Amino acid sequence: MNQQQEDHASLEDRILRMAATDASDLPDFPDDKSDLPSDFEYHPEDYEQDEMEIVEEISESELLKYLDQQESGLSVAQRLFYHELNTTEYQRHSGSWDLSCLTPEAVEELYSKGWTELEGQLDLDTLRGAHNESVQLLEQGQFIPASSFSENDPSRDTAARDDSILWFDPENQADHQKGIVDTPPHFQKILEFIQGPLMHDIRQMVRLNGRTEYQLAYFHPEGAKYERHRDALPTDNPADTHQRRITVVFYLNPGWIADHGGEVKIYSRPDDHGLPEGAERIVKPLLGRILLLMSGAVDHEIMPCHHPRYALTAWMR
């Protein structure tokens, strides 16, 4: 762990700090122990229990708001990078960064804004094939409403999303009860790209320490949307295996036009006064476009869809 990281509280510490400030029933501990009632016994475990209950009660968005007030999610997420990429010193050597598919500009943008877009990484045949496979999976009834997964993660506001999802498991441990299906051949190629060149590049730049999951989402054309949210809590702990670190979204919508809707709105990060620092940005879900996000740093939303919309999301931990 480097000096920079030691100076910052871990995610757990920051959450517990909040719990402690909210817990008005915590005793004011006097320096002079004689102020305590004579029969008072302090069992720290009792209060730790209270703190945990408070953490469970607050919603994910409230928790994020509080964490952002302590430090912006982007600053926290930037410490997952091995280097400070926005220095002239580091950028001068960008030609020698060992990248197989990403450009140095894309990596710099991911670092400095928390997100970037890529194009032209996969051939049209694979992309069109994956779109056709998505339609087949829908016709086979393989998708499950995302909101029905809420019991797995009580802090997630699953009412915020109208999409239906399924999971690909590269080891092909199909379990249809849990929404896991065999990976069809064109999706297999996309997964190979993610696990190969893309993972290679991201690993060079960002500390990863966990498994990657693959979710295919279908948004129905009767206005399905996904309200503003973030994919993870901001963490800079290299040992964390739980929080998602990088979100990769592959759009699979041939012939997309503005009337189809389903654009992604990317929210600008808040400044020191909690106000948006810049304008919101729109990403169109065009076939072959890829959106990369620092999962703990960037709020985003999916606008209402007026045409079937498919996207594959990979979350790297």
Ligand SMILES: O=C(O)CCC(=O)C(=O)O
């Ligand atoms: O489909 C997209 O554009 C993004 C999906 C997303 O935000 C999510 O699944 O968390």
Ligand SMILES: [Fe+2]
């Ligand atoms: Fe998301």
